Amino acid sequence: MSDSALKQSDPVADNVEPVALPSQPPLSAQVRVFGLLYLAYGFSMALRTLPAMTSTEICGDPAMGIRLGEWGQVVGIGTWGGLTGKFLWGWLADVLGGRVTMTLGLLLAALGTIGFSLAENQMQVSLAVFVMFLAQAAGWPSMIRLVAVWATPVQAGRVWGILSTSSRVGVLLVTWGLAEYVAADSVGWRGLVRMMALVTLPLAAVYALLIQSRPAQVNESVAPQPMSTEPLSQALLRFCRSSQCWLICGSLMGMAVMWDVLQLIPLFLQQSMGMSAGVAGRTASAFPAGSLLSVLVGGCLFDWLGRRRMAVIMPVLLITAAACLAAFAALPSVRLTEPNAGVAAMLLLFVFGVCLSPCYYIPASIFSAEFGRSRAGILVSLLDAAGFAATGTFYWTCTRLAESHGWSTLLWLLAGIGLIAALLLAVFLHRESDRRIRSGS
Numbered sequence: 155m156s157d158s159a160l161k162q163s164d165p166v167a168d169n170v171e172p173v174a175l176p177s178q179p180p181l182s183a184q185v186r187v188f189g190l191l192y193l194a195y196g197f198s199m200a201l202r203t204l205p206a207m208t209s210t211e212i213c214g215d216p217a218m219g220i221r222l223g224e225w226g227q228v229v230g231i232g233t234w235g236g237l238t239g240k241f242l243w244g245w246l247a248d249v250l251g252g253r254v255t256m257t258l259g260l261l262l263a264a265l266g267t268i269g270f271s272l273a274e275n276q277m278q279v280s281l282a283v284f285v286m287f288l289a290q291a292a293g294w295p296s297m298i299r300l301v302a303v304w305a306t307p308v309q310a311g312r313v314w315g316i317l318s319t320s321s322r323v324g325v326l327l328v329t330w331g332l333a334e335y336v337a338a339d340s341v342g343w344r345g346l347v348r349m350m351a352l353v354t355l356p357l358a359a360v361y362a363l364l365i366q367s368r369p370a371q372v373n374e375s376v377a378p379q380p381m382s383t384e385p386l387s388q389a390l391l392r393f394c395r396s397s398q399c400w401l402i403c404g405s406l407m408g409m410a411v412m413w414d415v416l417q418l419i420p421l422f423l424q425q426s427m428g429m430s431a432g433v434a435g436r437t438a439s440a441f442p443a444g445s446l447l448s449v450l451v452g453g454c455l456f457d458w459l460g461r462r463r464m465a466v467i468m469p470v471l472l473i474t475a476a477a478c479l480a481a482f483a484a485l486p487s488v489r490l491t492e493p494n495a496g497v498a499a500m501l502l503l504f505v506f507g508v509c510l511s512p513c514y515y516i517p518a519s520i521f522s523a524e525f526g527r528s529r530a531g532i533l534v535s536l537l538d539a540a541g542f543a544a545t546g547t548f549y550w551t552c553t554r555l556a557e558s559h560g561w562s563t564l565l566w567l568l569a570g571i572g573l574i575a576a577l578l579l580a581v582f583l584h585r586e587s588d589r590r591i592r593s594g595s
Contacts, residue, residue: 180369183304183366183369184304184305186364187300187304187365187366188301188304188305188316188317190360190361190364190365191256191296191297191300191301191317191320191365192316192317192320193320193357194256194260194293194357194361195293195294195297195317195320195321195324196320196321196323196324196327197260197324197353197354197357198259198260198263198289198290198292198293198324199290199293199320199321199322199324199325200324200325200327200328200350201263201266201267201286201289201290201350201351201354202286202287202290202324203324203325203328203416204267204270204286204328204346204347204350205228205229205232205270205279205283205286205417206416206417206418206419206420206438207328207420207435207438208343208346208347209225209417209418209420209421210420210421210424210434211342211343212225212279212343213225213421217274218274218275218276218279219275219276220275220276220279221557222421222425222553222554222556222557223553223554223556223557224276225418225421225553226418226549226550226551226552226553226554226556227276227280227549227550227553228276228279228280228283229283229414229417229418229549229550229553230545230546230547230548230549230550230551231280231283231284231546231550232280232283232284232286232287233287233414233542233545233546233549234284234542234543234546235283235284235285235286235287235288235291236287236288236290236291236542237539237542237543237546238288238291239287239288239289239290239291239292240291240535240538240539240542241535241539242288242291243255243259243291243292243295243296246258246292246295247292247295247296247298247299251299251367252295252296252297252298252299252300252365252367253296253300253361253362253365253366253367254362255292255295255296255299256292256293256296256297256300256361256365257358257361257362258292259289259290259291259292259293259296260289260292260354260357260358260361261354261355261358262285262288262289262292263285263286263289263290263354264351264352264354264355264358265285265289265351266282266283266284266285266286266288266289267282267286267347267348267350267351267354268348268351269281269282269285270282270283270286270347271344271345271347271348271351272344297317300365300367301317303367303368303369304368304369318449319446319449322442322443322445322446322449323446325416325439325442326439326442326443326446328435384527384529386529386532389526389529389532389533390532393526393533393536396525397585398521398525398582398585398586399525399533401578401579401581401582401585402517402518402521402537402578402579402582403536403537403540404574404575404578405517405575405576405578405579405582406514406518406537406540406541406575407540407541407543407544407575408544408571408572408574408575408578409472409510409513409514409541409572409575410514410540410541410542410544410545411544411545411548411549411568411571412475412476412479412510412568412571412572412575413510413514413545414545414549415479415568416438416441416442417549418549418553418556418564419434419437419438419441419503420434420435420438421434422482422556422561422565423437423438423499425561426485426486426561427485427486427495427499428492429492429495429496433496437496437499437500437503438503440499440500440501440503440504440507441503441504441506441507442507443504443507444503444504444505444506444507444508444509444511445507445508445510445511446507447507447508448507448508448509448511448512449511449512449515461583461586461587461590462587462591464583465580465583465584465586465587468512468513468516468517468579468580468583469513469576469577469579469580469583471509471510471512471513472509472510472513472572472575472576472579473572473573473576474505474509475505475506475509475510475513475572476568476569476570476571476572476573476575476576477569478502478503478505478506478509479506479565479566479568479569479572480565480566480569481502482499482502482565483561483562483563483565483566483569484562485498485499485502486561486562487562513579517579517582517583517586518534518537521582521586522534522537552564552567555567
């Protein structure tokens, strides 16, 4: 949700009034700012995906002493790092501004990535992944602060629509473009990770030098002013009393666990289907590719088809995503030839990404903006934090099932979680649709 939940953000979510721009900033300056934002966030997502893409090599190295169960703990610790970052960077972005926050996030990401390339055991790997996930969480709070002053109201939707694809492009960069280098003897996974870190350092410098906190023609006297907001304690009590909040929270927790299965897919493809590290990485790229497609069109379809229809369509999509995981669980027993198995895995992952993404992003984003009102940002953070907590807990405790009972058991469990999430989402969406009809909106 972190990408598109904030894509729906408005000034209320940030508890500030929008900056009054005397005129549209120069197009060349906007292109520079938004282009650097796209590059920085996409690259930060690429760094976040590196642990997943190198997992096959790490778990295959006896000297590291990391098996599947231990790798699940690494993923869990990294997710808790992302959860910590959700709160840390949001606060820092309000205090320091978007330019400084993103620069600090990129520098910390580079340090974490260098530490990851030097790690020799599970504890060192876990610490490095924690830092990498923590650093990546700086991206969206930073972009919110900058887009608020660089995009005019009539541009904001298009700008966020484009920027929200940067995360998927960053993941595709690693899973498709760089996967082959992971297993290359000439480079190795450590060499690749080191090179990515070295690219991040000059990117942080370029970002800090070329990004301005606000357009030059904006008068400092019209800086954002605090707006009247609902008392935090009152907002939290209202959220806790809302059954709709609990329904979307529960559904989102299940979808977050399903979403982070990408951290394990390369290992599954290698261990259960005998794929090489490079082929497994390229196959896994079908997931973010499907997600990228659905992110581009999902919001438009939601508005076009209406909430009543989407209350039926979205649960069906989520059930289909769960069915893809169930098909994955059964895939090794079908004993397809290697080329056919690769095509089947890629197709399942693509459909999984297409079906899961709109369910994961859109309902919670719209609900947070409408129900959260002046505390929409807090509601988004709480829902996102619940998803991260569920993911961290699941992969810390449940990946050992794959070791003791096989991959199929873990994937069937994920499919079951998907069905529960679909049920909760169906109830939530039908209630939201009825509420909109009753209110006449």
